[in-house]
Amino acid sequence: MKTRVMLTAAMLILALGAAAAQAGEVAFVDLDRALQLTNKGKETQQKLAALKDDAELQVRQKEVELRKLQEELETQKEVLSEDAFKSKVQEFQKGMMQYQQMTQELSQKFEGQRIKLIRSFVSDLEAVTGRLARENGFKIVVLKVEDVITTSSLVIYGDPSADLTDKAVKLLNEGG
Numbered sequence: 001m002k003t004r005v006m007l008t009a010a011m012l013i014l015a016l017g018a019a020a021a022q023a024g025e026v027a028f029v030d031l032d033r034a035l036q037l038t039n040k041g042k043e044t045q046q047k048l049a050a051l052k053d054d055a056e057l058q059v060r061q062k063e064v065e066l067r068k069l070q071e072e073l074e075t076q077k078e079v080l081s082e083d084a085f086k087s088k089v090q091e092f093q094k095g096m097m098q099y100q101q102m103t104q105e106l107s108q109k110f111e112g113q114r115i116k117l118i119r120s121f122v123s124d125l126e127a128v129t130g131r132l133a134r135e136n137g138f139k140i141v142v143l144k145v146e147d148v149i150t151t152s153s154l155v156i157y158g159d160p161s162a163d164l165t166d167k168a169v170k171l172l173n174e175g176g
């Protein structure tokens with residue numbers, strides 16, 4: 001899905017931007033650099049790190065709980081009655097299912113929050129980039145984003161003169 005979006009965007013850029021590119025009217029902004037260099041980007045990354053840390057803590061706590069149950073099963077196997085042992089096994093299996101469900105839910109929640117935070121950042125970045133584009137005569141500005149699958153970007157090469165990232169970072173840090 002992500003690859004399809006990247007290909008569609010690349011074709012759109014090629015179709016719409018061919019004439020503008022020849023005239024030097026295409027620029028780009030590097031999302032990763034903007035995230036690293038702006039105050040809001042750093043804040044976004046800190047929020048994401050805190051969310052991730054919280055989720056990892058919950059997972060570790062559940063893992064400790066499950067290890068404890070497993071150790072009880074192993075140490076008490078010989079002393080428990082068959083029914084008591086089956087009950088403990090069922091409790092452990094239920095805990096494993098809860099663990100799997102919890103990790104899936106935490107992962108989905110984190111991804112939802114990540115998307116929300118990044119979209120908010122990109123929205124602010126778009127606002128200042130639009131202003132920079134108008135002020136500098138650019139007709140098209142492309143967001144340079146690394147694709148984790150292909151480890152490439154829609155912007156394969158960008159001349160430094162077409163890179164608006166530093167200017168956008170400065171404007172965002174000044175409050176837009």
